[in-house]
Amino acid sequence: MASRAGTMQGRIGTDDPVQASCEVLARRREGAYWLLSIACPSIAERAKPGQFVNIAVGGFGTLLRRPFSIARVSKQGVAAGTVDVVFDAHGPGTDWLTTVSVHDVVDVVGPLGTPFPLPQRKVACLLVGGGYGVAPLLYLAEELTRKGLRVDMIVGAASQERILSQIEAKRLTASVTFTTDDGSYGVHGRVTDVLEEVVENCHSGVVYACGPNPMLRAVSERCKEMKLPVQVAVEEHMACGIGVCFTCVMPMRQKDGTVRMKRSCIDGPVFNGARIAWEATRFDVGPPLLVEPEEAEAPPEVRPSEADLWGES
Numbered sequence: 604m605a606s607r608a609g610t611m612q613g614r615i616g617t618d619d620p621v622q623a624s625c626e627v628l629a630r631r632r633e634g635a636y637w638l639l640s641i642a643c644p645s646i647a648e649r650a651k652p653g654q655f656v657n658i659a660v661g662g663f664g665t666l667l668r669r670p671f672s673i674a675r676v677s678k679q680g681v682a683a684g685t686v687d688v689v690f691d692a693h694g695p696g697t698d699w700l701t702t703v704s705v706h707d708v709v710d711v712v713g714p715l716g717t718p719f720p721l722p723q724r725k726v727a728c729l730l731v732g733g734g735y736g737v738a739p740l741l742y743l744a745e746e747l748t749r750k751g752l753r754v755d756m757i758v759g760a761a762s763q764e765r766i767l768s769q770i771e772a773k774r775l776t777a778s779v780t781f782t783t784d785d786g787s788y789g790v791h792g793r794v795t796d797v798l799e800e801v802v803e804n805c806h807s808g809v810v811y812a813c814g815p816n817p818m819l820r821a822v823s824e825r826c827k828e829m830k831l832p833v834q835v836a837v838e839e840h841m842a843c844g845i846g847v848c849f850t851c852v853m854p855m856r857q858k859d860g861t862v863r864m865k866r867s868c869i870d871g872p873v874f875n876g877a878r879i880a881w882e883a884t885r886f887d888v889g890p891p892l893l894v895e896p897e898e899a900e901a902p903p904e905v906r907p908s909e910a911d912l913w914g915e916s
């Protein structure tokens with residue numbers, strides 16, 4: 604396996620990202636999506652669920668690296684040191700990735716961003732994924748199960764063909780509820796249509812979500828109403844991926860109620876969904892970028908408390 608890793612300038616910690624030239628081990632269809640498996644021991648050994656890699660892509664108009672969630676890593680066995688990503692081909696960068704061949708070398712930086720925090724107490728976890736957003740949640744499901752926690756899942760997609768890793772989702776969880784926008788599989792509707800019922804049936808104490816931002820907003824708002832802690836991995840447009848350019852900011856409500864811009868690439872992509880000021884994000888109309896303290900709304904109380912759940916001080 605070829606992987607030439609260099610530590611990024613100024614970074615020396617064992618958890619810090621590395622830049623590596625990585626051999627492609629596999630590139631194949633995964634339903635409506637593509638799976639790319641690369642040999643990357645230095646990234647695999649550092650990676651945690653929720654983090655992403657930034658891949659340099661070839662072709663015309665592809666100066667910027669493209670970010671992809673880490674879908675799976677192998678730390679042991681014959682496949683040790685591999686990192687998988689799952690992607691939807693819909694533009695120049697992702698189209699180019701469908702053309703790489705086994706034994707080609709790709710330039711990868713990772714692992715980047717914050718991982719999903721793991722509960723510090725026994726609690727049933729509900730994972731809500733939309734489209735290829737299911738991929739990092741399956742990696743998270745493995746970690747939560749390893750900690751002895753119950754994991755349930757809601758998997759949503761536009762149609763049956765766009766449901767990712769149906770069998771894997773069933774294998775890794777106590778229950779999976781499928782929803783499709785067109786009703787071709789599972790419940791006809793959105794993940795939020797079944798959220799409350801699944802939370803009640805599975806006694807879920809915390810929700811993790813990954814998928815398109817409008818879905819994350821809807822899930823966060825429902826969780827806020829149910830006073831349920833919710834962690835979401837957002838997908839903001841990114842240029843540098845390492846905290847320099849501020850392309851990727853998300854408006855986050857602080858403890859005093861004010862809103863501050865946080866960079867999704869280094870402060871996220873995993874955020875407390877109830878703290879995102881969704882009304883001020885770029886996919887809403889007329890964003891007020893800073894909210895004055897007197898207009899500010901304090902973040903909601905949840906049960907169990909965030910401090911208790913995540914072990915925060």
Ligand SMILES: Cc1cc2nc3c(=O)[nH]c(=O)nc-3n(C[C@H](O)[C@H](O)[C@H](O)COP(=O)(O)OP(=O)(O)OC[C@H]3O[C@@H](n4cnc5c(N)ncnc54)[C@H](O)[C@@H]3O)c2cc1C
Pocket residue numbers: 655667668669670671672673688689690691692693694695696697698735738837838839840841842872
């Ligand atoms: C943290 C993170 C994790 C992601 N994980 C995945 C994943 O697991 N699988 C997957 O298929 N896609 C994922 N994406 C989206 C993926 O990065 C874009 O689909 C990809 O960059 C599109 O590049 P393109 O050249 O094919 O398309 P284009 O749309 O032409 O991209 C042009 C530019 O826009 C940016 N861009 C376009 N769409 C997005 C988007 N949705 N989010 C962020 N930037 C975008 C690109 O980086 C590029 O700079 C993730 C994005 C982020 C931020």
Ligand code: FES
Pocket residue numbers: 840841842843844845846847848849850851852866867868869
């Ligand atoms: S992508 Fe440049 S700061 Fe986040």
